[in-house]
Amino acid sequence: MTGGDGVEDITGTAVLRATLCGRVTVTGHGSVLGPRELGGTKPRHILIALLLRAGQPVTKARLVEALWGDAPPSGATGTLEGYVSLLRKRIEPLHPGQDSPVRTVPGGYLADPSLVEVDVERFRALVAAARRPGNPPTRALVDYAAGLLLVEGGLVPDELAPSWLEEERRAHAALVGKVVVEAGMLALDADQPVLAEHWARRALDRDAFDETAWRVLLESLEVRGLHADGVRAYDTCRRLFDRELGCAPGPGIRAAFSRLLAGTRGDDGGLGSLLQAVLRVHAELSPPPLRSVERTGDATGLEEACRALDALIATARHRCGLRVASSA
Known part of the structure; x- marks a missing residue:
């Protein structure tokens, strides 16, 4: 399903919405789960790892490494499976009678993008739309603004992050910084200097x-x-x-x-x-x-x-x- 702006519109079909920028939350059925309601640090990190690669399989081996690094405990795979089960139970009340957005796939797990909309994925989709050849500048500026609004809080800023998550943060921050500068340049070209100044100052706050x-x-x-x-x-x-x-x-x-x-x-x-x-x-x-x-x-x-x-x-x-x- 495609929206009028050329971006895949999953808002009408996704039963859950997840945020990774700012406070980690999962919303659905009129309720919100925050960081403490998701089952603890390790289940939450599993969810973050899956949502960052929504639609892509993540192997159990990779998740074990994300949770314990180079020194996993004995029975780490079984413990991982237990954490995933706990995570699903915590999320189930948000989507009663529906499939879990955390799907089991051969050798690992996957966050189903048809069931959960993730702010960072929506950001990337809006940026792709803004960059699309032939997109009018006024429309592109709207796409940039909508996308940047989603990621204002920074990627999981409150997490005491392991090294893999720090790498994700740096990559995400670099992408957002690049997009802010792009938006400022486009606003300047589109004769919107006030908006250009706003985004230029935001870019300089970052770098x-x-x-x-x-x-x-x-x-x-x-x-x-x-x-x-x-x-x-x-x-x-x-x-x-x-x-x-x-x-x-x-x-x-x-x-x-x-x-x-x-x-x-x-x-x-x-x-x-x-x-x-x-x-x-x-x-x-x-x-x-x-x-x-x-x-x-x-x-x-x-x-x-x-x-x-x-x-x-x-x-x-x-x-x-x-x-x-x-x-x-």
């Missing part, structure tokens, strides 16, 4: 060194005419790269900064001139390689910038003195 996200952020501020905000954002980026990586941002980011800096000349109230003066002095004091990237003009230009800042400081002190005198 502060993502140069594409920085470029999307700066360009979205440029499109909105927020030149001073863009220059400040660039300075944050520049400082971060200098401190942590010992290098300057890439050419795309520097090009966006140049346009933003030029745009400040048209700002009202002389803010643009003052901002350029601050940046001129800051660039002079910056260590290489940043000084060579941002340094412009000659000694005369630097002297003019210092005079402009001195005048601003003197005015501020004068006004502050007047306020103090009037209140005395």
Whole structure:
């Protein structure tokens, strides 16, 4: 069954819904099972392992390794089967009279996607729809937004995870980060700079060194005419790269900064001139390689910038003195 957005629509047929992003839950028949109601840590980890591969068989050997690593106890396979039986009993009240979504297959188990809808699988389906050739940008942005909403909480963030689950977390986080940047780039191309800025900032919350996200952020501020905000954002980026990586941002980011800096000349109230003066002095004091990237003009230009800042400081002190005198 296919929905109007081209994504397989299993919402109408699935009897259960499971979430792995945020709190682990299974919902059905008006009830919700949380982490503590799923039978304990090991049954819950079995369920997570199956839901992460919904529709794909997972062997008993792989599940035994997931539960006990390289040192399984004697009779581990029988214990595993007991945990699966307990897990099914806990889930049964959520789907009375229906088959179990945890199916036995030759050599292992499988989470039946026709019986349980999983948030991470729905996310992947929506991303696939957004990327589909010919999908209109407005529709693709809706698909991206719906998919990203499903995974806001991060993959099983509250689990004290074994190594296999940590690997799943890293892979999932990398995919979500990539998708957030894709969404920001598409929003920018679709002339939705506010949305582009939102997703760029979300991407930078995940990876502060993502140069594409920085470029999307700066360009979205440029499109909105927020030149001073863009220059400040660039300075944050520049400082971060200098401190942590010992290098300057890439050419795309520097090009966006140049346009933003030029745009400040048209700002009202002389803010643009003052901002350029601050940046001129800051660039002079910056260590290489940043000084060579941002340094412009000659000694005369630097002297003019210092005079402009001195005048601003003197005015501020004068006004502050007047306020103090009037209140005395």
